Amino acid sequence: MAVAIARLAAGKKAAEIIALDVGGAVSYTDFLVIANGANTRQTRAIATEIQQKLKERQVRPTRVEGEAEGEWILIDYLFAVVHIFTPAARDFYRLETLWGDVPRVELPDLAAE
Numbered sequence: 001m002a003v004a005i006a007r008l009a010a011g012k013k014a015a016e017i018i019a020l021d022v023g024g025a026v027s028y029t030d031f032l033v034i035a036n037g038a039n040t041r042q043t044r045a046i047a048t049e050i051q052q053k054l055k056e057r058q059v060r061p062t063r064v065e066g067e068a069e070g071e072w073i074l075i076d077y078l079f080a081v082v083h084i085f086t087p088a089a090r091d092f093y094r095l096e097t098l099w100g101d102v103p104r105v106e107l108p109d110l111a112a113e
Contacts, residue, residue: 001059002031002080002105008053009035010110012046014084018096019105031080031105034095036087040070043084047073050082 002019009017014035023030037043047067054060059077066073071089075082083095 001077002033003107005033005050005054005080005082006035006107006110008050009033009046009082009084012049013038013042014046016090017107017110019107020096020099021103021105022099025099025102029076029078029081032095032099033080033082034090035082035084036090037070037084038087040086043070043073043086046084047075047082050075 002021006017006019014037017033017035020032020034021030022032035046037046044067047064051061051064054077061075061077063076064074071086072093073082073084075084085093
């Protein structure tokens with residue numbers, strides 16, 4: 001499912017998409033999916049796309065935060081937590097540095113899809 005979420009983000013031109021396997025490090029989720037939008041309008045479009053497409057599969061988030069501001073949008077699906085940042089917010093919070101010791105999920109070449 002982390003790969004499916006990454007594909008949906010890529011479909012809305014998200015950048016620097018990574019997925020981290022945090023299941024061995026935390027109890028609240030299995031994966032983190034992190035992506036950038038160029039600006040708040042794009043981060044909202046990425047978040048909307050992910051939510052709409054997963055809703056079609058009967059998958060709904062338990063919570064969504066940050067959509068109004070759009071700088072950092074968090075979508076919690078329990079099995080995966082999606083973080084969509086503007087570049088400045090991602091640089092400030094550096095989640096991939098914080099979680100640098102967990103394995104990365106191998107993602108296909110999303111730009112080619």
